[in-house]
Amino acid sequence: MHTTLAPVVRVSRGDTSPHGTDAxxxxxxxxxxxxxxxxxxxxxxxxxxARVAADAVAELLPWYGSVHRGAGALSRRSTLAYERARAEVGDFLGVRPDDHVVFTRNTTDALNLLARALPPGTRVVTFAGEHHANLLPWPAGTVRLPVPTSPGGAVRALDAALRELRRGPDGGAPVLVAVTGASNVTGEIWPVAELTAVAHRHAARLALDAAQLAPHAEVNLDALDVDYVAISGHKLYAPFGAGVLAGRADWLDAAPPYLAGGGATLAVGAATHDVRWATGPARHEAGTPNLLGAVALAAVCSALTRSxxxxxxxxxxxxxxxxxxxxxxxxxxxxxxxxxxxxxxxxxxxxxxxxxxxxxxxxxxxxxxxxxxxxxxxxxxxxxxxxxxxxxxxxxxxxxxxxxxxxxxxxxxxxxxxxxxxxxxxxxxxxxxxxxxx
Structure with missing residues (x-):
């Protein structure tokens, strides 16, 4: 059984655009x-x-300003655009009410953020067929399963590996399964829903590298029941340097900030370590964010959602x-x-x-x-x-x-x-x- 995937945009044979498509x-x-x-x-x-991404950036550029806490019209408009982009990307990904949508640079950055947010002692299970972004960030002791020869083989291998982990001396430790949605080498679609069901049966979470899947098929956290998803704007017709990590809030709120700096804090005292960090996406978005990248990505996500x-x-x-x-x-x-x-x-x-x-x-x-x-x-x-x-x-x-x-x-x-x-x-x-x- 394969995961059912909804495809991406409408094509009209009568289009007169230079590329021969009219979505x-x-x-x-x-x-x-x-x-x-x-x-x-x-x-x-x-x-x-995508033209909608370029148009969104061009429209916002005259209003480009600081995001959050600014009192001027430019800042207020930019803040509204940034947070609206977060909501639109969240809708595109089917996030749940208690999920976070954190803007990053790309999928690699998003998965590295998740790797930094893992609770102490977390065991990670992945496959040897992953992109380096989903092979290299994880901690020592990560279980790397052999490349399966079939989708069913992937499901069986994961089930056996998780069963073995739960029998071991650290059987009660948190476990994260990190898998791709579609191979960047072959394009083959992995059985995401089935792998997620196996992970949850063993009280593990699943993170989905959707960099190659999201441009072609619907990726819905709620429907697939995955715990985290990572995407890149530059794979999704919005090449302005933005990516996203979306998913469960608890690990992200408990983890040290991905970057230490302004915007991630609630208060900073005189002592070196006297800092109260924010919760929510801001905790991991220190510094001036990539406003234009977020807005471009959201424009494409909204366009695809309506298509x-x-x-x-x-x-x-x-x-x-x-x-x-x-x-x-x-x-x-x-x-x-x-x-x-x-x-x-x-x-x-x-x-x-x-x-x-x-x-x-x-x-x-x-x-x-x-x-x-x-x-x-x-x-x-x-x-x-x-x-x-x-x-x-x-x-x-x-x-x-x-x-x-x-x-x-x-x-x-x-x-x-x-x-x-x-x-x-x-x-x-x-x-x-x-x-x-x-």
Whole structure:
């Protein structure tokens, strides 16, 4: 059983925008900015800026001022915009009444904040298939489970690991499970609801890295019953340097402030340690906050919330099928995957070209075809290296390169973009491309 996911924005075939999409929000197009002639297939690294995000920033800039405690009109307007952004992002994420929404720089920053907020003695369980942001922040003694071969295998492995932890000498200690919602390497969707149910059955909490999931599918804390979620604005069409950690308040209110400084305090005395710290999000948002980043992110979240997500999801899945089928038809191209080939995924595909260095292929795509993709191990080195080894064994080849290429799609992607990538790869490999018939 897989987690049911609601998709993202409506696409109209009759759009006349430069990118060929019209994801309307109350009659206003939710399109993305870009450069004519340049094909961006690197959404999983940094998604392009949505026009609504740019418009929100432009509208606020004349009023830009200090946030909180300022008496002037600029400060009052900026404070209202900042706190309204917090509420709008919270609505987008389906937070519960007692959850906190803390603005951070990105998902990495959000997960590091959560790692600093863990109660003493907390044990963390994660998988070796995580992005480095969900591998590296956790304390010594973290249990890193092997990469599973199926969603069901992930659920069973977590159940066994938590059962073993509860039997141990520290069986009563707090436990946090940290998992991804969708792989940044393969796009494969993880069984979030089922993993959360297992965690709660063993009195553990679950933190969801939704950096890759949230741009494509609904992420609702209340519906999924997850305890924490982390997202990045730059993955979510708001590349202005804001991220979010949202979730249970108790650990966050009990933890030392993530940053010590102004805005996180209620009172500071003359003695060195005479400080009363704030509770709530302010406790972990010391210093002048990224007002424009928060407002841009909220603008996109609100636009996506009001959009018809089902049609966009169908459009993206059609593009994804077109891309994967086209890659499969190229004899020297091998796709990376963790689970079964027909498993649910978002618009991310990683692959290798046998006998060709991935960096050289990516450079050729950029220079000769004006197509932007990503090459390397995608900040998920343990997973990517394992998948490269498995891909070589599955394909029966010994000439696969040690790094991969990743193509990722989203708002603004079209069938023409996918076809141009396939044509370029066919040309580079000397293959004959069969027209797609899906």
């Amino acid at each position: 309307s929000v109350a009659g206003r197009p939710l399109d993305v900015l870009g450069v004519p002639g340049e094909i961006n297939l690197d959404y999983a690294a940094t998604a392009p800026c 018809d997500r089902a049609a966009w999801y169908a459009h993206e899945q059609a593009l994804l099928a077109r891309l994967r089928d086209g890659l499969a038809a190229l004899p020297d191209v091998v796709e990376l995957r963790t689970f079964a080939a027909d498993g649910p995924r978002v618009g991310i595909v990683s692959f290798v070209v046998a006998g060709r260095d991935s960096a050289e292929v990516a450079a050729a795509l950029a220079e000769e075809w004006r197509i932007g993709v990503r090459d390397g191990l995608f900040c998920a080195h343990p997973l990517a290296r394992r998948l490269l080894t498995e891909a070589a064994a599955r394909a029966g080849r010994d000439d696969l390169p040690p790094t991969a290429i990743r193509a990722s799609i989203g708002l603004g992607s079209t069938a023409q973009h996918v076809d141009r990538l396939l044509t370029a790869l066919a040309t580079l490999t000397g293959a004959r491309l069969t027209p797609w018939s899906g």
